[in-house]
Amino acid sequence: MHSSTLLSILAISISLALAAPSHVLVERVPQLAASTTPAANATGNTTCSPAVLALVAGIQLNIADQFNELNTVTALGSILDQLPMDVTLYSATQTSLLGFVTKGIAIRENNQKIAPPGNGALPGLAIVAMAQLTELNLTMSLAVPASGIVNQTMANATVQALKGDFTGGIKQNMENAIMVCLASLPFPSLHTALTLVISKYLDLESIWKQDANLTQAMAGCTAPAT
Numbered sequence: 233m234h235s236s237t238l239l240s241i242l243a244i245s246i247s248l249a250l251a252a253p254s255h256v257l258v259e260r261v262p263q264l265a266a267s268t269t270p271a272a273n274a275t276g277n278t279t280c281s282p283a284v285l286a287l288v289a290g291i292q293l294n295i296a297d298q299f300n301e302l303n304t305v306t307a308l309g310s311i312l313d314q315l316p317m318d319v320t321l322y323s324a325t326q327t328s329l330l331g332f333v334t335k336g337i338a339i340r341e342n343n344q345k346i347a348p349p350g351n352g353a354l355p356g357l358a359i360v361a362m363a364q365l366t367e368l369n370l371t372m373s374l375a376v377p378a379s380g381i382v383n384q385t386m387a388n389a390t391v392q393a394l395k396g397d398f399t400g401g402i403k404q405n406m407e408n409a410i411m412v413c414l415a416s417l418p419f420p421s422l423h424t425a426l427t428l429v430i431s432k433y434l435d436l437e438s439i440w441k442q443d444a445n446l447t448q449a450m451a452g453c454t455a456p457a458t
Contacts, residue, residue, distance in 0.1 A: 291408050301336065312387055329371055356408035
């Protein structure tokens with residue numbers, strides 16, 4: 233996207249956010265309405281509870297694992313492009329990929345377990361759960377068959393599908409992390425509204441790699457005072 237287009241989006245977003253009262257912003261961003269609680273409105277507190285901070289950390293851990301998945305499946309694709317292909321290396325890389333996928337499922341399951349009831353990230357975590365089932369089946373299908381002969385054409389198609397799935401999962405979990413702390417906001421802030429708009433257009437992977445704590449900051453989460 234050209235910078236001029238992004239600036240136009242930012243300008244429109246800012247004007248809409250500044251012109252509209254908080255309840256209008258809630259209507260324009262439905263997820264925010266579900267995440268804003270009366271208690272938060274009454275207190276105006278933007279400090280996240282330890283449970284919420286733990287969930288943010290868990291989602292960050294899941295994203296780190298997803299980048300491992302993406303890097304490993306990319307390596308697997310490179311091996312498949314070799315002629316002749318190194319079957320031993322392929323098998324080891326596929327096993328490594330399966331390990332990351334299995335680890336990611338365990339992390340997501342724990343995130344769902346520790347999420348506070350009604351937290352704004354729960355719907356997104358359910359989306360991740362469904363995607364992980366597909367990713368697990370696709371990864372298992374890449375195992376070297378008993379014949380020892382890998383159909384490189386079919387395996388390459390599966391690798392490409394997994395690349396798309398892992399990339400989508402990373403972006404979904406980034407959105408999940410943004411949603412985690414919104415229940416603590418007294419109303420949908422300008423920063424939050426802009427974040428949700430910008431996240432649709434920016435290269436979130438590059439941003440995340442620059443600062444692993446960015447999503448927590450974007451969510452407005454701060455550790456409670458000790």
